[in-house]
Amino acid sequence: MRHLLRTAALGAVSVVVLASPAFADLTIVITVSGVTETFATLGDSLTLPTTIIADVTIAGEEASVTPGTPTSPTDILDDSVLSVINNGTTAEPIMITVSSTGLPGPVSGFALAGAGTWQDNVSTPPNTITMNWYANGTQLGPTFTNTNTTALQGFGTTDSGSYASGGPVTMEMAASYTLKPGGELLNRGFNEALTVVPEPSTWAMMVIGFMGLGYAAFRRNSKARAIAV
Numbered sequence: 001m002r003h004l005l006r007t008a009a010l011g012a013v014s015v016v017v018l019a020s021p022a023f024a025d026l027t028i029v030i031t032v033s034g035v036t037e038t039f040a041t042l043g044d045s046l047t048l049p050t051t052i053i054a055d056v057t058i059a060g061e062e063a064s065v066t067p068g069t070p071t072s073p074t075d076i077l078d079d080s081v082l083s084v085i086n087n088g089t090t091a092e093p094i095m096i097t098v099s100s101t102g103l104p105g106p107v108s109g110f111a112l113a114g115a116g117t118w119q120d121n122v123s124t125p126p127n128t129i130t131m132n133w134y135a136n137g138t139q140l141g142p143t144f145t146n147t148n149t150t151a152l153q154g155f156g157t158t159d160s161g162s163y164a165s166g167g168p169v170t171m172e173m174a175a176s177y178t179l180k181p182g183g184e185l186l187n188r189g190f191n192e193a194l195t196v197v198p199e200p201s202t203w204a205m206m207v208i209g210f211m212g213l214g215y216a217a218f219r220r221n222s223k224a225r226a227i228a229v
Helices: 002-018 200-228
Strands: 026-032 035-041 045-047 051-053 056-059 062-066 074-086 092-103 107-119 128-135 138-147 152-165 169-179 184-196
Touching: 026 045, 026 051, 026 062, 035 045, 035 051, 056 092, 062 092, 074 092, 074 169, 107 128, 107 138, 107 169, 128 152, 128 184, 138 152, 169 184
Parallel strands: none
Antiparallel strands: 026 035, 026 092, 045 062, 051 056, 056 074, 062 074, 074 184, 092 169, 107 152, 107 184, 128 138, 128 169
């Protein structure tokens, strides 16, 4: 019976590990004045080369996704950019979306964050940004909007709350900018996290695994005491 328990525990641990996704997918879509470029990968990270679309230079764009696991139960989508600069002579509307599909569920809550810095002289029209976060098409938290009023201005927001979905989950973050000529957005960062709730079967396997580890430790302690006697 003890041997069977130990074997079951080891089998349960193996199943938990194998259930973790082997890879994720990432997509970055950039639209400037109606011109769209799409970048995608089946990996868990995506780094873009310096990209110029309609007089706007986007440098240092990086995205990553981390699917939740039983030992780290959080789906995380991250994105950052070193700079977005309007080198043209007219104000440019810019949209950048970052998404990942097929992330594990069910999920029970969310946390989000966004930040960046304007570097510019203050004039009309001002630079503006709008940020939104989504899960399966449902908006998470309120829309965040910021307008620069000084030559060097930072901004940031965080929020968290409840969000329930059985999964799989699609996560998406969207940022819309209006950059005037010479306007610069520096060190813009996005983050979205969803709390994954382990399935009952996963909990059961984890409990059996912990029981097995506890039994193994008990056997080692028993042998140690026997040798000492």
